[in-house]
Amino acid sequence: MIKLKKNNAQRETEFMAKILEVNDLITRFYTFDGVVHALSGVSFDLDEGETLGIVGESGSGKSVTMMSLLHLLPTPPARIEGGKALFYSNRNEQNNNTDPVDLLQLDKSGIRKIRGGKIGFIFQDALSALNPVMTIGRQISETLIEHLGMTVDEAKKRSIELLEYVGIPEAEKRFSAYPHQFSGGMRQRTMIAVAIACNPEIIIADEPTTALDVTVQAQIIELVQRLKKEMKMSVIWITHDLGVVAGMADRVLVMYAGSAVEIAPVDDLFYNPGHPYTIKLLGALPKIGEEGQHRLESIDGTPPDLLSPPAHCQFAWRCPHAAEKCWQAVPAAREISPGHHAACFFDFAARRP
Ligand SMILES: Nc1ncnc2c1ncn2[C@@H]1O[C@H](COP(=O)(O)OP(=O)(O)OP(=O)(O)O)[C@@H](O)[C@H]1O
Numbered sequence: 001m002i003k004l005k006k007n008n009a010q011r012e013t014e015f016m017a018k019i020l021e022v023n024d025l026i027t028r029f030y031t032f033d034g035v036v037h038a039l040s041g042v043s044f045d046l047d048e049g050e051t052l053g054i055v056g057e058s059g060s061g062k063s064v065t066m067m068s069l070l071h072l073l074p075t076p077p078a079r080i081e082g083g084k085a086l087f088y089s090n091r092n093e094q095n096n097n098t099d100p101v102d103l104l105q106l107d108k109s110g111i112r113k114i115r116g117g118k119i120g121f122i123f124q125d126a127l128s129a130l131n132p133v134m135t136i137g138r139q140i141s142e143t144l145i146e147h148l149g150m151t152v153d154e155a156k157k158r159s160i161e162l163l164e165y166v167g168i169p170e171a172e173k174r175f176s177a178y179p180h181q182f183s184g185g186m187r188q189r190t191m192i193a194v195a196i197a198c199n200p201e202i203i204i205a206d207e208p209t210t211a212l213d214v215t216v217q218a219q220i221i222e223l224v225q226r227l228k229k230e231m232k233m234s235v236i237w238i239t240h241d242l243g244v245v246a247g248m249a250d251r252v253l254v255m256y257a258g259s260a261v262e263i264a265p266v267d268d269l270f271y272n273p274g275h276p277y278t279i280k281l282l283g284a285l286p287k288i289g290e291e292g293q294h295r296l297e298s299i300d301g302t303p304p305d306l307l308s309p310p311a312h313c314q315f316a317w318r319c320p321h322a323a324e325k326c327w328q329a330v331p332a333a334r335e336i337s338p339g340h341h342a343a344c345f346f347d348f349a350a351r352r353p
């Protein structure tokens, strides 16, 4: 069942400052088959202490967005061809000011200081994200030594505390274990321990629970929610599961074919969606009472070919409301109510009673 988290008024009193502002991010892949237009101008922001959920079909650009910000894409074939990603770090020790840094402009050593330090990340596949030939303990210790300058002994002590903190039983003994000796849920917890080791300001989680069974999934979500509150982090949570988004996100970004088509406070998005794609996504949800995950797979038609994106609305082919102008130009995102933006020529949110 979909449970919404909080209303707009609560949100406004709780969150104030921006911590990340992404503007017009353009990422392309130069492949033998042609240029893949993976991101065509993605914009969103993230407030301090909030959870932003990102949803969208497979291939819509969710992972490429995050990997662009963290410089994790292989170059070539990837090229970031435009945009800004301003990070308003509050803990800018060097010069003690609040000027943002543009993540996209950082060199290798600059991004390495931030990635795993001020911005932690958790991926779907812990087994491939963790180094199989390095003990769990060493993987956490190395992050602490690299980013916080701890000694080996200090790092070991802290690593054990972190393993305990994320709920690994017998943490001291397990410090010397290898990833393959852990269950899926324990590996995911370990990856979370690595991600939070340096007390990051932002955690980016890309489908962190997809490979886990439903019970373990719920435990991991609960763990991240607890950590977020205790450590005052902002979270970006990428998922196919609208039920998860409804339960934990403050705002939701909907992606379609490399663009952000809608962004809204969670309750606005679920009760008053403004983009026909979002309306379809919500319509494709299983009815209350049905078992299983709320996956986004049952919308008619296929997304456009990113090798030759059209010069009109990307959703026009699948949109039941497509009109003449939808075939002539790409609609820009418009604010349809405070904090609620949709990239559609029409205002479907306003039309509903
Ligand atoms: N290394 C690459 N070379 C070429 N194209 C790529 C590469 N990596 C990603 N893409 C393309 O970029 C687009 C966006 O991919 P992305 O992985 O961000 O999708 P996603 O929304 O995360 O999907 P999923 O829900 O399946 O994880 C897709 O069309 C994908 O094929």
Ligand SMILES: [Mg+2]
Binding pocket: 062, 063, 064, 206
């Ligand atoms: Mg992905």
